[in-house]
Amino acid sequence: MLFSLSSVSKALSILTFGLTCVSSLPLKIGEYGTHDNDGICKNPRVRKEWRKLSDLEKADYLRAVDCLHSIPGQYADVIDGLSVFEDYIYVHKTQTPYVHLVGHFLPWHRYFMWTYEEDLRNRCGYKGAQPYWDYSLDVPPTAEVTSLSASPIFSPDTGFGGDGQYANDSSLPGLDLPKGTGGGCVTDGPFADWTIHIGRNTTQIRDDRCLQRSLNPTIANDWCNANVEAEIMAQKDFGWMHHVLEGEPSYVKMGVHGGGHFAVGGSASDVFTANTEPLFYLHHTNLDRMWWQWAMADPENRVWDISGPIAPWTDILAPNRTGLPTGNVTLEFELGLGRLADMIEVADLMDTEGDFLCYIYEL
């Protein structure tokens, strides 16, 4: 059920190939995050903060992301030249108005990240778990570094590369946000030579471009700090926890979700195609970590708690829509990822060590 036969054989061929580099890990690839014959989650993958990975693990992750961008994608028939990495951008773009500012924001993105993690492992031989980025370690009052740009996440050698070249356009949407320090193409690190083919925003056209960034210390300081996270953890039910976490598209309400996007800026600030930025997955995995940590503080009452509207609570992402389903999200509500994965019920995404998922977080 978890692996189709074709993905198993793909994984096996990658495994054979990958064995030239002998691993000292106690478990073999494929043994992490799998279910036994009784459907029990055994050896859950342990998702760690980026700085807890060894340099070899970091290099393996970055290599696997680059690998996903080198494999022809399933949506290349819609937009010529798309890679598997860009399949994810396509799916995020087309579903954006339906999976943000709704009760299933967190479950949908959890499914999105799990599928991406599976692809990194099964198609590109990545041996670890999806890492997360805890930006509260990069800003006061709990900063371990002197500035946002000094974060190890932006290292050109063992990270995602640094800021974009300076450009005098904000590249931010009309939210009246403070300007970032870059704006143009990222010029160092593993993604500096990337060509992205999929157009920005809601377009369905090919538009070859670079990865852009515009680091924004002001936004990071205001919205990515430990106090913002503490307020999320203090909420008593899923509805409020999610509402405080996701926030709304305005500076005073952006929440840590908007904060993580706009602190990186550039490609990450176009909500429809924000996952053009590979850091998207570390940001959203950090949000998933917050949901998990919040639930683990009172598992009996919180692991299965779900609520919130099916239709967005503000229609800013798709103004004046009509005919959207009404009502609230329940455990039976179904989510999809286009051609990337099967439809699934929210219930299958609530327990990260359940019948479908199999991972935990190292805090």
Ligand SMILES: *[C@@H]1O[C@H](CO)[C@@H](O)[C@H](O)[C@H]1NC(C)=O
């Ligand atoms: C940057 O753009 C602003 C607004 O378009 C303009 O007023 C300003 O002169 C520009 N600055 C430079 C250095 O080009």
Ligand SMILES: *[C@@H]1O[C@H](CO)[C@@H](O)[C@H](O)[C@H]1NC(C)=O
């Ligand atoms: C939308 O994306 C297209 C293709 O990338 C780009 O040409 C256009 O300028 C974008 N429009 C806005 C409003 O950003």
Ligand SMILES: *[C@@H]1O[C@H](CO)[C@@H](O)[C@H](O)[C@H]1NC(C)=O
């Ligand atoms: C949506 O409707 C409002 C009120 O009728 C109107 O002012 C606005 O221009 C519309 N927006 C779009 C994008 O059509």
Ligand SMILES: *[C@@H]1O[C@H](CO)[C@@H](O)[C@H](O)[C@H]1NC(C)=O
């Ligand atoms: C959805 O949930 C809200 C908040 O809990 C509640 O006020 C509303 O009545 C619910 N709507 C439906 C259709 O159940």
Ligand SMILES: [Cu+2]
């Ligand atoms: Cu999203």
